[in-house]
Amino acid sequence: xxxxxxxxxxxNIQEGKTATLTCNYTNYSPAYLQWYRxxxxxxxxxxxxxxxxEKEKRKExxxxxxxxxxxxxxxxxxASQPADSATYLCALPWGARDDMxxxxxxxxxxxP
Amino acid sequence: DAGITQSPRHKVTETGxxxxxxxxxxxNHRYMYWYRxxxxxxxxxxxxxxxxxxxxxxxxxxxxxxxxxxxxxxxxxxESATSSQTSVYFCAIGGSSYNSPLxxxxxxxxxxx
Numbered sequence: 635x636x637x638x639x640x641x642x643x644x645x646n647i648q649e650g651k652t653a654t655l656t657c658n659y660t661n662y663s664p665a666y667l668q669w670y671r672x673x674x675x676x677x678x679x680x681x682x683x684x685x686x687x688e689k690e691k692r693k694e695x696x697x698x699x700x701x702x703x704x705x706x707x708x709x710x711x712x713a714s715q716p717a718d719s720a721t722y723l724c725a726l727p728w729g730a731r732d733d734m735x736x737x738x739x740x741x742x743x744x745x746p
Numbered sequence: 747d748a749g750i751t752q753s754p755r756h757k758v759t760e761t762g763x764x765x766x767x768x769x770x771x772x773x774n775h776r777y778m779y780w781y782r783x784x785x786x787x788x789x790x791x792x793x794x795x796x797x798x799x800x801x802x803x804x805x806x807x808x809x810x811x812x813x814x815x816x817x818x819x820x821x822x823x824x825e826s827a828t829s830s831q832t833s834v835y836f837c838a839i840g841g842s843s844y845n846s847p848l849x850x851x852x853x854x855x856x857x858x859x
Contacts, residue, residue, distance in 0.1 A: 643786075668847055668848075670848075675852070675853075676852055676853075677750075677838070677850025677851050677853055678850050680847035680848065680849070723788065731794075731842050733791055733794055733804065734779075734841055735791065738788035739788050
C-alpha cells in the first residue's frame with residue numbers, strides 16, 4: 635500500500651542554521667509533490683509544489699528537491715528564524731482525481 | 747483564508763449521537779474535501795466531492811457520510827458518533843491538478859465523550 639513518511643516528528647535547530655526536512659514515499663509514482671506549513675490551531679497553508687521533471691525549486695529562503703529514483707523530497711529552510719517554527723507537511727496526489735495524501739508532518743522549532 | 751468557513755469550530759457530543767459539520771466556501775471551487783487530523787497520523791482523507799451531488803470515499807470513510815447539494819456547502823455527518831471519531835476535522839477546497847493546491851479552513855475540534 636502507499637506510504638508517506640516524514641523523517642521525524644520533531645526537529646530543533648538554532649536560529650540562522652538551515653533546517654532540512656525529509657519526505658519519503660513508497661508505492662507512489664507522483665507527477666508532483668507539495669509542501670504545506672501548519673501553525674497550531676490553524677489549517678495547513680500551501681508553500682511549494684515541485685514536479686517530477688524538476689530537480690529543485692526555490693522560493694525566498696525555501697528550497698525543495700525531488701528525487702524520483704530515491705522516492706524522496708527534501709525541504710530546506712535557510713537562515714532559519716523563530717517565526718519558521720511550525721509543522722511542515724508533504725503531500726502527494728493519489729488516484730484518478732489526484733486527491734492529496736499527507737505525511738504525518740515534522741514539527742520544526744527554531745530557537746533564538 | 748481563501749473564503750472557507752467551518753462550523754462549528756468546537757463541539758462536544760456524546761457517544762451515539764448524530765453530528766453534522768459544515769464547510770462553506772465562497773470561491774466557487776468544484777472540489778471540496780474533508781480530512782481528519784490525529785497525532786501520529788497526520789491528515790487523512792475522509793470523503794471528497796468533485797461537484798454537486800458527486801462524492802467519493804477517501805482513506806478513512808467508515809462511519810462518515812457526506813452531502814453536497816450546493817457548490818458552496820459540503821456537509822460531513824457522523825451518524826452515530828464514537829470516541830474514535832474524536833479528532834480535528836479540516837475542510838479543504840482546490841486540488842485535482844498541480845495547478846490548484848489545497849486551501850484549508852481552520853478546522854473543527856470534535857470531542858466525543
